[in-house]
Amino acid sequence: MDRYGRERSPHRERRRERSPYRERRRERSPHRESRRNSSNVLTYKKLKKMPLNLRKKALREARNRHETIQGKRLKRKRNPQEVPTARRIRNDFDRSEHIAMLASTSQELRRILQDFETLSDIPHDITPTELQGEIAIAEGQATTIHVQRDGLSTLTVVLHQREPTIAQLKRAIALISRAQHKRRQRERYEERLRRRGIADDSDDRRQRQPVVVASSTGELVHSAQRNGHDHRAFVSWRFLWRCFGLLNVDTNQPIDDRRSGGRATLKELGIENAATLKFVHRVKYFGRQRQS
Structure with missing residues (x-):
């Protein structure tokens, strides 16, 4: 039967078998071979139509077979941010001058703190919060809280x-x-x-190669050491406070940090001076709550 559902005539089938055109079609044409060979050649046009995973696989196989990719490769568009303009050159110069000023200021501040015996224990990169705490200790108006962290040092x-x-x-x-x-x-x-024998007494070197630190990491709450090195998850403190709460070790009672919208004082929550707190999972002590 043909594609229209009709029965084919035996005479018609016999004529098709005796046709010389059918015999020529059965023979392998050299043009067909050339077209087949050309279809197997990897070109940039084919690469452009491929998805990313198949494109990488085709490039890897062609590199292993030492084959060249046929066709004309399209030029990559130049990133406008890489074009050196007068404004970008001036900004780079200002940035380098700012880095040099920060390095010299840090070095001078470190020298000043080392000269005074009473200030030698203060780090040169002290934060405003830590500095205000040191001033409050000197004035006798500070409130000291010790926070224990699982697998890490106690935070004062x-x-x-x-x-x-x-x-x-x-x-x-x-x-x-x-x-x-x-x-x-x-x-x-x-x-x-x-340890490598590289001179690191230059603050300019430290300033040119800053240590990249996440804005907040899971290691700040509990130990995240796995396989001998630290795996730091980039999470926010909003997420951490949603998962962890504080427990008063002295009274063994969890602290309701959402009381009065966070405006409750430490005395109202039963936290005295020199108290010891601890990070605990919020689900364990407060139950699973609906996330707003």
């Missing part, structure tokens, strides 16, 4: 407010933990340079 948070709130405590924990984490990474970097 000094609050300079007269009646600090739970929101101010959480903000200070985030700032101080990130500052200490960045300081620890810088110390590891300098120790690695000293």
